[in-house]
Amino acid sequence: MANEVIFHSIHLPESWKLENYLKTGGYDALKKVIAEKIPAEEIIAQVKTSALRGRGGAGFPTGLKWSFMPRQFPGDKYVVCNTDEGEPGTFKDKDIVRFNPHQLIEGMIIAGYTLGATAGYNYIHGEIFECYERFEAALDEARAANLLGKNILGSGWDFDIHAHHGYGAYVCGEETALLESIEGKKGQPRFKPPFPASFGLYGKPTTINNTETLASIPYIVKHGGQKFLELGKPNNGGTKIFSVSGHVNKPGNYEIGMGTPFKDLLEMAGGVRDGHKLKAVIPGGSSVPVVPAEIMMDLTMDYDSIAKAGSMLGAGSVIVMDETVCMVKALERLSYFYFEESCGQCTPCREGTGWLYRVVQRIEHGEGRQEDLDLLDSVAGNIMGRTICALGDAAAMPVQGMLKHYRDEFEYHSKHKKCMVSGV
């Protein structure tokens, strides 16, 4: 089942070219939709059946999200693809755009067709300019082949996609900050409600999906939602790309069925680097709580299983840590990231992320105090659930996760002014 949905053409040289995508059945789904004039309701029903859940991290059911869109609303409506992949540990979307941009384009066109959109935008993260250029090239190819633009495949239906290059701010991956950024404003999340489905880009109804989510759509349309669902497990349909990084022998992207045991994924990634043993895993990108090795080895890779273990599948960014990792130092790095990336709009995140970072930094540098652990826990708790967007939670969760499972390391640092792992 590996590489079944998205990386199916990755073995081809220049898999990103239109001709190669067409060779592997590319744009068949779009052609089918156009030729058979498949009603939008039916496509949405298939997506619901597929149990495709948002691949950007939140795991919200895509079919349900699509059903929120007021398709009959007169005037402009938009489909926006979120390729603003910027969280430490994530690197799947850039590979989709790099190696299979046409499948994303096809998915966006079908989404546009289904949702009655007049245009699509792909917001590409600021630090991956190469992907932006490749995506633009693919758009040109698609337009030249009448797959995109005016009168698509002679259907009389117009739909175009614009690539938008971000500037590298993590917060712009938050969907409403992303919309603000496209509009040319400072990337800051909007307060919701209203949700983008009613007041989105330029105030128009907008559906925003992750790159991997949209790239999964052609498969669902072509093979049916049921087949996609069966690639995974109930409520967790399809394959998922897991970006494995850290202390493994073969880090990289692995597209496997949802529900695959973690130990199988670890094996695919070549196992923990030679001579070391697994200490912990951050299963979904830097914003989710850490999971100790002994718990992780019993989990399967899907939303529900990881959630039960008190963490989140997130974007499927698996950060593997072996026994040489000092958790205090790891948290210092993570906290710095959120301190640096907070947009500064709302109080708990603007003020709290800096506080967290400074306290962790102090502990790491041998200036910790015993009361700092409770302080950290309390400050993180004071941020949780009280901010406009999820960045506050993302900053708080790693702190709470680390303190829950590795409190002894923090206490050791504070008390002995040195590291429990390295001894210095």
Next chain:
Amino acid sequence: MANIEMDGKALSVPDGSTVIDAADAAGIYIPRFCYHKKLSVAANCRMCLVEVEKAPKLLPACATPVMEGMKVQTRSPKALAAQKAVMEFMLINHPLDCPICDQGGECQLQDLAVGYGKGGSRYQEEKRVVLNKNIGPLISTDMTRCIHCTRCVRFGQEIGGIMEMGQIGRGEHSEITPFLGHAVSSELSGNMIDLCPVGALTSKPFRYKARSWELKHTASVAPHDSLGSNIEIHSKNGTVLRVVPRENEEINQCWLSDRDRFAYEGLAAKDRLRRPMIKQNDVWRECDWQYALDFAVHALQALKEKHGAQQVGALATPQATVEELFLLQKVMRGMGSDNVDFRLRQSDFSADAGLQGAPWLGMAVAEVSKLDSVLLVGTNLRADHPLLALRLRQAAKHGARVSLLNPLDDDLFMPLAAKAIVSPAAMAETLDQVRRVLAGETVSGDAQKIAANLQQGESKAVLLGNLAQHHPQFSELHSLAQQIAAACGAKLGFLGESANSVGGYLAGALPAAGGLNAGAMLNNAPKATILLGVEPEGDTYNPAQAMAALRSADLVVALSAYKSPTLLKSADVLLPIAPFSETSGTFVSTEGRVQSFAAAVKPLGEARPAWKVLRVLGNLLALDGFDYDSSEQVRDVALTGAVSVKLNNTLKTLKPLSKVTHGALQRVGDVSAYHADAIVRRATSLQTSHAAANNARMNGALLSSLGLCEGVLIKVSQGEGSAELKAARDDKLPDACVRVAAGSAATATLGGLFDEIKVERA
């Protein structure tokens, strides 16, 4: 209506309101910083988090709409914990420098910290420091104190119409800042001081002058335009230290223009007249009241006897109170003269015979916000009527079509549906084109568009601004506007120029039986002339002519708060009177609202309220009916009967359009906002905020045809008067027009506001 429960109380609240609205209406206080009832909801401070049954997280009360059956707890342990946590975050990087902060005592952060903060801080790290920004002479910044509520930013975007403050940087590095290197220039900027919940933006002129709790508060009315903005005068030890808005939803809402806010500095100007003065043998000397009054009365009576009552006259500023204007005309009429007027900048009085009442706004101020379509004729709206501009901006935001017929095209910070920017000489003709379109004719160009806009919507108005009222063809503009309003079902209105532009009519301070009007008196002054608060060099249509006229009079008795150089030249007696802050009085606003106010402080030196001076003058002249004990008594006599029936914009007889001939170049003489009256001309901070106003502006075509370029010193002249000014380019001005603003000393030597002007290289 939705039925909700808040803190156990059953409430019925209007649909669409938010939890914080419902709480405010029910008297339940939810702490907040970023929320402001007049601004959009930002929900960024997170202070108003409350617990809502069935919601998984706490919700911000400011952004949460009420729903039927909703159960809200504002002080549950969860809600309180969140509010306290947010307060702790607010304070960790706040400098807590309350002892040296001007906001102390009226600081929302300070107040809420008492309720939600802790005695000590758990934050042991270094605090953030943010560099202060110089945003001009009106607002002082201490940006380290900023809590990033973005009220100032939203004010600019939503109310001021121009975003002058913004947030740059991310996270802890976020800063509220003006555009790099720019000062804030909005005519409404001072409102940001009120909006700032902390001491980040405070009043620069007021800085370190007093603690808020030391100040005596006196309710008053702003005298610098005709809106009648409600203000509160804050004073200490008999000195006015600041002016802040007094909320009145029907007038100024919670806003105040910078002019109304900062003009108070002029009340303590160095050239305030403290003692009576008389000029004998060309030498001024101070004297006591008795001597000065006797001198004036004897001279008046002697001249009257010698030349007749026709050679006695009086001119008053429209900024004077109803009581003062009433007593002045009573003195005149008691002496047998009908020569009295307050319309100092008006130049065309030919419609006077057709007037049926006092020209007024034609509607309530609050109605302006609800207009669907409006035509503005001859106005420098943002400068002359900043808060009416704000109201129109609100209307435009909701889709109102605003059209403009004007010689100026200054940005109004609102979308215009149509505009015709023409020379003053072409205004009446263009307005006539609009009339003709509405009468079924077809004309080309802007008039067609303006007319089309006036034909749409329900609630409409044609409003004549200051420039139209000063215009040499005012009566024609009035006649045409009346016909246009009638043709499209609009209300006709006047944007009154000054605090008592309506009140002056009601007080009868204008000729009623063939007496001389202001234009005539300022052209050829009566032998004996009384001036009430008039500064001829800044307050009149033609300053050069006015000063010459007054100099040729045998006697000028000036009641004035200031010892201005021109009065020293032209007057013979100077009687020190109290400005509005030092006397009780009444203004009738442009919407016909009668507002009386009390003195905030005692008159400076030996100055006296002018109504008392005029009362004594009446008595000394042995006139009947000057036995008033209080200004209220004067007011009650001056304003008997309902005011509403005395307001009328309709002319009995229309004036036909005349052919105008004018010279090669015509002056566009708007009155610059901060030179509009004697007080504001002396407000030093306002003066420095717009120091660059003294130049002669013209479009590029005219500049090059005159062989001039921007920035060169040029000599502009009108008649015998001339001034050296800098040439400035403004391509939005119509051809053959030179815009030279009036009111300042630099242009006091010039002639009529819309008369011919010559330009040459200096």
